[in-house]
Amino acid sequence: MDSAPSLDERAYVRGGATQTAVKILVVGHFAVGKTTFIGAISEIPPLSTEETMTRAGESFDDLKGVRSKTTTTVAMDFGRLTISDRVVLYLFGTPGQQRFVQMWEDMARGALGALVLVDPERLADSFAVIDLIEQYGLDYAIAVNRFDGTPDREHRALREALDLLDDTPVVTCDARDEKSSADALITLVRYLLDRAH
Amino acid sequence: MTGFDEREPEAAELVRPYVITKGRGLPDEEQLSLITLVTAASDDQQRPTRLSPEEQSLLELCTAGYLSVAEIAGHTRLPMGVVKILLSALTEGGYLITRPPVQRARLADRQILEEVLNGLRTKFG
Numbered sequence: 001m002d003s004a005p006s007l008d009e010r011a012y013v014r015g016g017a018t019q020t021a022v023k024i025l026v027v028g029h030f031a032v033g034k035t036t037f038i039g040a041i042s043e044i045p046p047l048s049t050e051e052t053m054t055r056a057g058e059s060f061d062d063l064k065g066v067r068s069k070t071t072t073t074v075a076m077d078f079g080r081l082t083i084s085d086r087v088v089l090y091l092f093g094t095p096g097q098q099r100f101v102q103m104w105e106d107m108a109r110g111a112l113g114a115l116v117l118v119d120p121e122r123l124a125d126s127f128a129v130i131d132l133i134e135q136y137g138l139d140y141a142i143a144v145n146r147f148d149g150t151p152d153r154e155h156r157a158l159r160e161a162l163d164l165l166d167d168t169p170v171v172t173c174d175a176r177d178e179k180s181s182a183d184a185l186i187t188l189v190r191y192l193l194d195r196a197h
Numbered sequence: 198m199t200g201f202d203e204r205e206p207e208a209a210e211l212v213r214p215y216v217i218t219k220g221r222g223l224p225d226e227e228q229l230s231l232i233t234l235v236t237a238a239s240d241d242q243q244r245p246t247r248l249s250p251e252e253q254s255l256l257e258l259c260t261a262g263y264l265s266v267a268e269i270a271g272h273t274r275l276p277m278g279v280v281k282i283l284l285s286a287l288t289e290g291g292y293l294i295t296r297p298p299v300q301r302a303r304l305a306d307r308q309i310l311e312e313v314l315n316g317l318r319t320k321f322g
Contacts, residue, residue: 016263
């Protein structure tokens with residue numbers, strides 16, 4: 001790393017000196033459209049980072065020692081949206097594997113809530129994700145990502161299959177579309193606001 | 198964007214993480230979360246030569262404004278744990294300023310959520 005890093009000024013958080021940073025999780029199984037969703041809303045090109053699995057077990061000290069054998073990594077995608085002069089919102093996307101414990105703790109801590117992206121043709125793949133979200137006590141809404149040619153399954157059947165609470169919002173969205181994705185996010189935040197009463 | 202996007206992520210591949218971190222452990226999570234905002238303490242100070250190339254690179258990245266810890270990891274392509282350790286060391290050395298997010302327990306949740314809702318409606322409504 002000998003060359004000086006230079007980023008476009010738009011890459012920086014404009015109101016960073018005064019803004020409060022908040023985050024919402026965008027979760028779902030592999031290839032459900034998380035990165036596409038984040039890319040549709042984010043004001044920066046979505047970034048990706050890796051969390052090593054070193055701390056997933058009780059091996060906190062491994063990172064200090066030369067005997068560390070941890071090489072497994074998992075990618076997490078994220079984007080950013082300036083909400084106002086006072087708030088900047090981060091959207092974090094991650095797969096729902098139980099074994100990525102440390103990453104889930106990092107992501108869930110302090111999150112406003114979660115949007116669960118669901119593929120109506122692969123509902124069973126979403127069970128593990130929803131289990132995790134509930135385990136971490138996060139409020140969530142379901143966004144059914146409708147791909148081309150996929151029949152729009154009835155929300156009632158989907159509610160039953162996913163065993164949702166009556167007030168958990170279910171919306172249909174197209175993760176490739178900015179407005180459609182934003183509407184799903186707005187549905188989630190409105191629900192979180194109701195819950196905060 | 199230029200810079201990091203065009204470079205080969207050689208440091209991440211050719212040097213094992215504990216070498217880059219000089220064997221230091223992970224910092225307190227409350228101090229450096231994924232969305233802690235970070236910037237250089239001063240943009241005209243002399244860079245001490247005892248900083249490692251990775252530390253100097255992170256410091257330069259943070260000179261032009263605020264970035265979240267997650268964004269710094271994304272731009273440098275270093276593992277998150279390594280980035281947190283280096284940022285923590287730079288903060289302790291007085292080179293960086295960090296702004297941890299407000300803790301949820303003390304967060305005026307309703308106010309923040311209302312602001313987020315209004316902001317989203319204004320941008321996409």
